[in-house]
Amino acid sequence: MSGAAALLVLADGRFPAGGHAHSGGAEAAVRAGRVRSASDLAEFCRGRLHTAGLTAAALAAAAAAGHDPLVLDEAADARTPSPALRRTARRLGRQLMRAARATWPGPDLDALAAARPKGAHQPVVLGLAARSAGLGPLDAAQAAAYESISSPATAVVRLLSLDPLEATAVLARLAPAADEVARQAEAAAQGAVEELPAASAPLLEITAEQHAAWQVRLFAS
Amino acid sequence: MHLDHAAPCPERHTASVTLPDGRRRALRVGLGGPVGSGKTATVAALCRALRDRYSLAVVTNDIYTREDAAFLLREAVLPPERITAVETGACPHTAIRDDISANLEAVEDLEDEAGPLDLVLVESGGDNLTATFSKGLVDVQIFVIDVAGGDDIPRKGGPGVTTADLLVVNKTDLAPYVGSDLAGMARDAEQQRGALPVLFQSLRTEPGVLPLADWVREQCAAWAATHAAPDAGTAALPA
Numbered sequence A: 001m002s003g004a005a006a007l008l009v010l011a012d013g014r015f016p017a018g019g020h021a022h023s024g025g026a027e028a029a030v031r032a033g034r035v036r037s038a039s040d041l042a043e044f045c046r047g048r049l050h051t052a053g054l055t056a057a058a059l060a061a062a063a064a065a066g067h068d069p070l071v072l073d074e075a076a077d078a079r080t081p082s083p084a085l086r087r088t089a090r091r092l093g094r095q096l097m098r099a100a101r102a103t104w105p106g107p108d109l110d111a112l113a114a115a116r117p118k119g120a121h122q123p124v125v126l127g128l129a130a131r132s133a134g135l136g137p138l139d140a141a142q143a144a145a146y147e148s149i150s151s152p153a154t155a156v157v158r159l160l161s162l163d164p165l166e167a168t169a170v171l172a173r174l175a176p177a178a179d180e181v182a183r184q185a186e187a188a189a190q191g192a193v194e195e196l197p198a199a200s201a202p203l204l205e206i207t208a209e210q211h212a213a214w215q216v217r218l219f220a221s
Numbered sequence B: 001m002h003l004d005h006a007a008p009c010p011e012r013h014t015a016s017v018t019l020p021d022g023r024r025r026a027l028r029v030g031l032g033g034p035v036g037s038g039k040t041a042t043v044a045a046l047c048r049a050l051r052d053r054y055s056l057a058v059v060t061n062d063i064y065t066r067e068d069a070a071f072l073l074r075e076a077v078l079p080p081e082r083i084t085a086v087e088t089g090a091c092p093h094t095a096i097r098d099d100i101s102a103n104l105e106a107v108e109d110l111e112d113e114a115g116p117l118d119l120v121l122v123e124s125g126g127d128n129l130t131a132t133f134s135k136g137l138v139d140v141q142i143f144v145i146d147v148a149g150g151d152d153i154p155r156k157g158g159p160g161v162t163t164a165d166l167l168v169v170n171k172t173d174l175a176p177y178v179g180s181d182l183a184g185m186a187r188d189a190e191q192q193r194g195a196l197p198v199l200f201q202s203l204r205t206e207p208g209v210l211p212l213a214d215w216v217r218e219q220c221a222a223w224a225a226t227h228a229a230p231d232a233g234t235a236a237l238p239a
């Protein structure tokens, strides 16, 4: 790891990149009654980590390793069937881009921002931001893997008034699994872009489409 | 590692006054305050009072999706392409203060797609007395309270009441019915705010929003004078 503190800044839930308005699919799962408790949250997060989390981590690692971000952006589209989730990923990518250019400015970020003014997929921007911060592919994967579970956990605290201590304990217990996912992602990022993991969670895709059509909701996704 | 330069980088500075094409961006005015104090009604009235004179747009931050934006659309105070709702993940104050990225994006997209604009009104969803706008998002902020929410609010203070560029005490028409002491509210507000202005308003009685609209016009004039259009070239600026 090249800069532990820089990774902490990037992965901090308070990093101002728009994530606070998104639940990572948790709001739909709560409404459907699939997440009612801390143990449900743990299972939801475990599922998300090994599917969307692994895919995002591999894209982030590949961007941090120097693969062409525009090729990775297409790879991310191919791995995101739901139009609602594509829109969310691009919106969050655009917001992360703004924060990254203010914190670790660099020509790679400028070039991607110019090529994708309405936003590239968030994991790609995350990997490039990590690279610009002097971090490596494993760091980027770690940030993406952690985010894939921290975002629903934070949202469920608000949605269910779940005890925040229990929610954080869920994250702590998943930490070894998140590390393992990050290692797999980093290993995959050493190969060709076409062979990056494409693990997907069909239920997350389907409920994201339904959630996007709700008239009343607390979270944007 | 890329470290930030000490020199300003206007192209990405969130509060930059210049748009990528060199024009001056719109003045951004934030309206915050407790739930139900009359922020959306004030925004609607301001739009009606100012839309003939200025190119206007509105950003709302609801707790639930699009309530306020839907009201403004129903009232047809502006064409739909000039109204954007930002979703706030159950925390409107986070979206206007701690992580302003979605709001900045909304403002910039409005400038891009409905611009050029003179004025953008950003309404915060109803929140608590500590909610204020980041200076990275708005240039001036108005805190809207009402007489029916308790006449002790100015005395309680809090960042909204004490630091907003303008404190609006709304719904004065209701004061007799709820037993609010307007003179006492004015005294408490002055104590908390010193020289900062306070405006008592009722949207239900004359002159309605007009005094507030005048204040906003002054802000627009000051904004234009301070940031003379860069494309005015070498035209003499006031000394």
Ligand SMILES: Nc1nc2c(ncn2[C@@H]2O[C@H](COP(=O)(O)OP(=O)(O)OP(=O)(O)O)[C@@H](O)[C@H]2O)c(=O)[nH]1
Pocket (backbone or CB within 6 Å): B033, B034, B035, B036, B037, B038, B039, B040, B041, B042, B068, B124, B125, B126, B127, B170, B171, B172, B173, B174, B201, B202, B203, B204
């Ligand atoms: N009597 C009276 N009612 C008013 C006045 N201004 C607003 N209202 C009413 O107060 C209610 C709340 O007004 P809104 O404009 O929705 O309040 P808001 O601050 O936007 O509310 P949130 O966005 O939910 O925090 C509405 O029924 C308005 O019609 C006023 O000056 N006098």
Ligand SMILES: [Mg+2]
Pocket (backbone or CB within 6 Å): B039, B040, B041, B068, B123, B125, B126
């Ligand atoms: Mg409102």
